[in-house]
Amino acid sequence: MSLIVQKFGGTSVADAERVMNVARIVTDTYAKGNDVVVVVSAQGDFTDVLVDKQMEINPKASKREQDMLLAAGEQISIALLAMAIEKLGYHATSLLGWQAGFNTSSAHTAARIKSVDPSRIQEAIDRRNIVVVAGFQGVNKRGDITTLGRGGSDTSAVAIAAAMHADLCQIYTDVEGVFTADPRKVENAKKLDEISYDEMLELATLGAQVLNNRSVEMAKKYNIELEVLSSLTQAPGTIVKEKTKMEKMLISGVAKDTEVARISVKGVPNTPGIAFKMFSRLAKKGINVDIILQSIGQHDKKDISFTVAKSHGQAAVDALEDYVISHGASEILLDEDVAKISIVGAGMESHAGVAAKMFEALYEAQINIRMISTSEIKISVLINADDADAAVRAIHRKFFD
Amino acid sequence: MSLIVQKFGGTSVADAERVMNVARIVTDTYAKGNDVVVVVSAQGDFTDVLVDKQMEINPKASKREQDMLLAAGEQISIALLAMAIEKLGYHATSLLGWQAGFNTSSAHTAARIKSVDPSRIQEAIDRRNIVVVAGFQGVNKRGDITTLGRGGSDTSAVAIAAAMHADLCQIYTDVEGVFTADPRKVENAKKLDEISYDEMLELATLGAQVLNNRSVEMAKKYNIELEVLSSLTQAPGTIVKEKTKMEKMLISGVAKDTEVARISVKGVPNTPGIAFKMFSRLAKKGINVDIILQSIGQHDKKDISFTVAKSHGQAAVDALEDYVISHGASEILLDEDVAKISIVGAGMESHAGVAAKMFEALYEAQINIRMISTSEIKISVLINADDADAAVRAIHRKFFD
Numbered sequence: 001m002s003l004i005v006q007k008f009g010g011t012s013v014a015d016a017e018r019v020m021n022v023a024r025i026v027t028d029t030y031a032k033g034n035d036v037v038v039v040v041s042a043q044g045d046f047t048d049v050l051v052d053k054q055m056e057i058n059p060k061a062s063k064r065e066q067d068m069l070l071a072a073g074e075q076i077s078i079a080l081l082a083m084a085i086e087k088l089g090y091h092a093t094s095l096l097g098w099q100a101g102f103n104t105s106s107a108h109t110a111a112r113i114k115s116v117d118p119s120r121i122q123e124a125i126d127r128r129n130i131v132v133v134a135g136f137q138g139v140n141k142r143g144d145i146t147t148l149g150r151g152g153s154d155t156s157a158v159a160i161a162a163a164m165h166a167d168l169c170q171i172y173t174d175v176e177g178v179f180t181a182d183p184r185k186v187e188n189a190k191k192l193d194e195i196s197y198d199e200m201l202e203l204a205t206l207g208a209q210v211l212n213n214r215s216v217e218m219a220k221k222y223n224i225e226l227e228v229l230s231s232l233t234q235a236p237g238t239i240v241k242e243k244t245k246m247e248k249m250l251i252s253g254v255a256k257d258t259e260v261a262r263i264s265v266k267g268v269p270n271t272p273g274i275a276f277k278m279f280s281r282l283a284k285k286g287i288n289v290d291i292i293l294q295s296i297g298q299h300d301k302k303d304i305s306f307t308v309a310k311s312h313g314q315a316a317v318d319a320l321e322d323y324v325i326s327h328g329a330s331e332i333l334l335d336e337d338v339a340k341i342s343i344v345g346a347g348m349e350s351h352a353g354v355a356a357k358m359f360e361a362l363y364e365a366q367i368n369i370r371m372i373s374t375s376e377i378k379i380s381v382l383i384n385a386d387d388a389d390a391a392v393r394a395i396h397r398k399f400f401d
Numbered sequence: 402m403s404l405i406v407q408k409f410g411g412t413s414v415a416d417a418e419r420v421m422n423v424a425r426i427v428t429d430t431y432a433k434g435n436d437v438v439v440v441v442s443a444q445g446d447f448t449d450v451l452v453d454k455q456m457e458i459n460p461k462a463s464k465r466e467q468d469m470l471l472a473a474g475e476q477i478s479i480a481l482l483a484m485a486i487e488k489l490g491y492h493a494t495s496l497l498g499w500q501a502g503f504n505t506s507s508a509h510t511a512a513r514i515k516s517v518d519p520s521r522i523q524e525a526i527d528r529r530n531i532v533v534v535a536g537f538q539g540v541n542k543r544g545d546i547t548t549l550g551r552g553g554s555d556t557s558a559v560a561i562a563a564a565m566h567a568d569l570c571q572i573y574t575d576v577e578g579v580f581t582a583d584p585r586k587v588e589n590a591k592k593l594d595e596i597s598y599d600e601m602l603e604l605a606t607l608g609a610q611v612l613n614n615r616s617v618e619m620a621k622k623y624n625i626e627l628e629v630l631s632s633l634t635q636a637p638g639t640i641v642k643e644k645t646k647m648e649k650m651l652i653s654g655v656a657k658d659t660e661v662a663r664i665s666v667k668g669v670p671n672t673p674g675i676a677f678k679m680f681s682r683l684a685k686k687g688i689n690v691d692i693i694l695q696s697i698g699q700h701d702k703k704d705i706s707f708t709v710a711k712s713h714g715q716a717a718v719d720a721l722e723d724y725v726i727s728h729g730a731s732e733i734l735l736d737e738d739v740a741k742i743s744i745v746g747a748g749m750e751s752h753a754g755v756a757a758k759m760f761e762a763l764y765e766a767q768i769n770i771r772m773i774s775t776s777e778i779k780i781s782v783l784i785n786a787d788d789a790d791a792a793v794r795a796i797h798r799k800f801f802d
Contacts, residue, residue: 016457053481056417061484068495069480072473079470080454083462094469099544120544143500143521 002167003125004029007039007135007157011174012231013077014044022231023084025172026130030090035125037164039135039157040081042073063108067137067147071097074134074153082132093124094132097145101163102138102156104146111138111146113155116163133160151212158215162222169224171211172231177238178203178210181254181396185389188401192252194239199252200226202344202378216240250354251345254396256388258339260290261313262370263306265320267330270300274327278304278320285319287312291340291373291382301330305371307382310336338370339388342380343395355379361398367391403568404526405430408440408536408558412575413632414478415445423632424485426573427531431491436526438565440536440558441482443474464509468538468548472498475535475554483533494525495533498546502564503539503557505547512539512547514556517564534561552613559616563623570625572612573632578639579604579611582655582797586790589802593653595640600653601627603745603779617641651755652746655797657789659740661691662714663771665706666721668731675728676705679721686720688713691741692774692783702731706772708783711737739771740789743781744796756780762799768792 006026013019022040030036050069054061078094085092101117124131135153138146148155154171161169175183176191178200183189195203197220204213210228219226219240229237268274275294282289292306308316317334324332348354358379362369367390371382383391407427414420423441431437451470455462479495486493502518525532536554539547549556555572562570576584577592579601584590596604598621605614611629620627620641630638669675676695683690691708709717718735725733749755759780763770768791772783784792 016454019458050477053417053477054484057420057481058484058488061487065480065483065487065493065495068483068497069477072476072480075473075476076451076454076470079466079473080458082466082469083455083459086462086466087459092466094466096469096546145497 001033001035003035003037003164005037005039005157005161005164005166005169006172007153007170008041008172008231009153009174010041010044010047010077012172013040013081016080019077019080019084020087022081022172023088025231025234026081027085027088027090030130037121037125037131037133037160037166038081039133039153039160040074040077041135041153042070043077043080046073046076064144067108067145070147071134071137071145074136078132078134085130085132091127091129092132093127093129094134095120095124096134097137097156098139098143100133100160102159104138104140104148106140106142106144106146108144108146110149111140113138113148113159116159118160118163121160121164151215154212154215155218158218158222158224158226161224162218166224168227169219170227170229170237171215172229173210174230174232175210175228176230176233176235177228178240179253180251180400181392182256185256186254186393186396188396190400192238193236194241195252196346197240197242198377199344199346200240202342202375203253203255211240250347250351251343251399253344254392254399255342255344256339256392257342258385258388259310260307260338260340260382261310261316262335262338262382263308263313263316263320264333264335265304265324265329265331266333267301267328268304268324269328270302274324275304278324281319281323282308282316285315287316287319291371291380293371307338307340307371337385338382339385339391340380340382341388341391341395342378343399344378346377348377348379357398358395361394362391365390365394367394402434402436404436404438404565406438406440406558406562406565406567406570407573408554408571409442409573409632410554410575411442411445411448411478413573414441414482417481419632420478420481420485421488423482423573424489426632426635427482428486428489428491431531438522438526438532438534438561438567439482440534440554440561441475441478442536442554443471444478444481447474447477465545468509468546471548472535472538472546475537479533479535486531486533492528492530493533494528494530495535496521496525497535498538498557499540499544501534501561503560505539505541505549507541507543507545507547509545509547511550512541514539514549514560517560519561519564522561522565552616555613555616556619559619559623559625559627562625563619567625569628570620571628571630571638572616573630574611575631575633576611576629577631577634577636578629579641580654581801582793583657586657587655587794587797589797591801593639594637595642596653597747598641598643599778600745600747601641603743603776604654604656612641651748651752652744652800654745655793655800656743656745657740657793658743659786659789660711661708661739661741661783662711662717663706663708663736663739663783664714664717664721665704665734665736666725666730666732667704667734668702668729669705669725670729671701671703675725679705679725682720682724683709683717686716688717688720692772692781694772708739708741708772738786739783740786740792741781741783742789742792742796743779744800745779747778749778749780758799759796762795763792766791766795768795
């Protein structure tokens with residue numbers, strides 16, 4: 001008998017029919033002799049419905065009250081899923097974040113899980129109940145409702161799996177697993193049977209959007225085996241774990257990220273400390289910088305370019321503009337029409353020529369590379385947004401066909 | 402400085418505009434130097450939306466999960482009202498039932514409040530916050546969410562007023578107060594300035610539907626002054642308290658209850674114990690009997706008639722039919738086309754002729770009286786449902802015009 005944690009996203013529980021479908025998956029797993037803890041998100045677009053209600057009343061409401069509002073979404077879906085499980089003849093207990101022992105920091109709308117006390121979950125399992133837990137939410141030490149921010153339900157599922165030493169944590173989604181590229185865009189995209197935590201982390205960071213990064217980091221830290229699979233087909237998905245059985249794959253996937261912006265500061269005087277102060281100003285605003293390119297220009301001037309999340313683009317310009325101009329820079333430019341294309345693969349470390357092969361694919365497709373960044377298992381290039389899908393197809397063809 | 406508890410029902414917070422209206426009432430009260438605790442229900446028909454969701458999935462879901470589902474309704478409305486109060490420039494803290502210290506019995510969907518620990522409410526008041534509490538809900542000793550059943554938000558408000566020794570508990574509704582009859586049906590219905598707890602209890606029981614009975618009982622027990630008033634006009638409403646300033650009114654109101662059914666058992670043998678056993682069978686099924694009429698018939702037979710809530714009518718027949726027929730009764734009849742009309746007034750005790758005046762009004766209107774029941778401060782008659790509105794108007798004219 002195993003303990004299995006299963007997580008279902010909002011689209012998987014969007015209406016009564018889908019809730020019943022999830023209940024069948026859950027009870028099938030239970031009927032095979034497993035203990036099951038299910039983590040669910042709010043139904044379909046219900047979170048948007050709640051946000052619209054807020055916007056009508058007060059767009060600048062306190063984050064504490066935003067959390068109070070949004071947490072109602074999962075409350076509805078856990079109750080409905082528990083009812084669906086009862087309908088199939090099994091016992092179910094739904095638990096809110098605070099009931100399931102999720103103690104978090106007080107950073108409303110983006111709280112961190114500090115600890116999970118699974119005693120109520122365990123007590124319900126001991127009574128042979130299937131336990132349905134509200135993802136995305138917890139409680140701080142004052143007893144206020146908190147939420148974990150984007151992708152928080154994945155993190156909730158992995159946190160329970162870690163706290164309860166679960167044998168497997170299954171993340172059900174609307175795709176069949178992790179693919180070598182987005183299967184909606186690339187015809188020959190292949191599903192991976194396995195992928196390592198590190199590769200998955202790079203893919204998640206790079207916009208593959210299959211798993212939330214915090215959840216993969218936590219799975220890696222506690223060595224929780226993850227499976228990404230579809231709630232519709234129930235075919236075997238992709239296993240994410242420390243060491244994959246296969247030879248290290250040369251590359252495991254091609255990812256596209258269009259939520260990126262490029263900022264260029266032109267004509268910065270070549271004096272020490274200016275670049276450092278620029279980036280420390282951004283850090284103070286909570287703006288993460290990704291690729292950085294510094295080019296030596298003429299007359300002791302240089303150009304500094306870097307990428308940030310598109311949502312931080314204007315804020316980054318605002319934070320820097322007065323400073324760099326008053327220190328002699330000629331201009332600061334924001335370009336939001338860019339995309340980051342990356343290849344990820346644990347095999348890169350020991351194989352030369354991977355970068356050359358990627359650049360050759362882009363050259364053949366007549367796509368211009370504007371910035372490059374590399375790590376041990378990743379190569380990223382910044383290109384024009386219009387070229388993004390063509391670039392992914394060209395690179396995928398080069399490596400996988 | 403006073404502590405005022407204000408309660409707003411679902412229609413008062415049905416949409417963004419009404420939520421802002423409530424926020425203005427609340428902040429006006431606060432700005433006058435009062436501490437304010439607000440209790441709100443779920444928005445408009447949101448509870449029906451949730452019940453529909455349940456019905457699609459599992460009409461026979463466990464009551465624990467029903468409570469989990471329904472409690473999400475108030476969670477949404479307290480967050481929205483707190484946001485609206487923030488919008489007006491005041492500090493607000495919303496609290497769920499369990500956060501506000503509502504400890505209840507474990508009777509899901511109809512829990513009783515066992516105690517209220519208002520320490521978190523007080524702590525927020527001490528920080529100069531307006532506190533917005535979810536009505537209708539609490540938590541049992543296991544930490545499960547419970548709901549209080551119909552009219553529970555009124556009870557929540559009075560319970561907070563009692564626990565915190567509030568100076569006043571205002572129940573905002575869609576009528577301007579307690580009237581001598583339903584103002585939508587009776588042209589000359591008058592708003593009462595004051596009414597005693599006992600009169601209010603009789604009127605609530607009798608279908609006047611202004612205040613939930615449990616809340617009035619609790620207000621009487623803890624001597625909490627209630628005010629029933631409109632959230633739209635904000636005109637002074639009706640004060641409910643122990644002793645009214647006025648002379649005891651002869652009668653304070655005329656009420657109609659159409660949710661009643663009459664059951665007649667014909668030709669019961671006149672042997673001891675049969676009536677007792679009939680009513681003990683009903684009691685075992687949880688069916689309350691109201692008016693009872695026993696008439697002596699011919700040949701040592703008698704007829705027993707009584708009224709029950711319409712929703713219990715068929716169940717009462719089912720519980721009795723075999724028993725009474727096998728003990729010699731000739732038939733059992735269920736009549737759902739009846740209405741109970743009552744007059745209530747503390748002044749009845751010391752005034753003769755009130756009943757005669759009521760019956761005269763009905764006689765003049767050619768309305769047949771089928772059963773009569775009296776108490777110190779109440780006279781009820783059972784009539785045909787078709788005559789109900791005419792009866793209320795005739796009686797009201799007799800006493801108030």
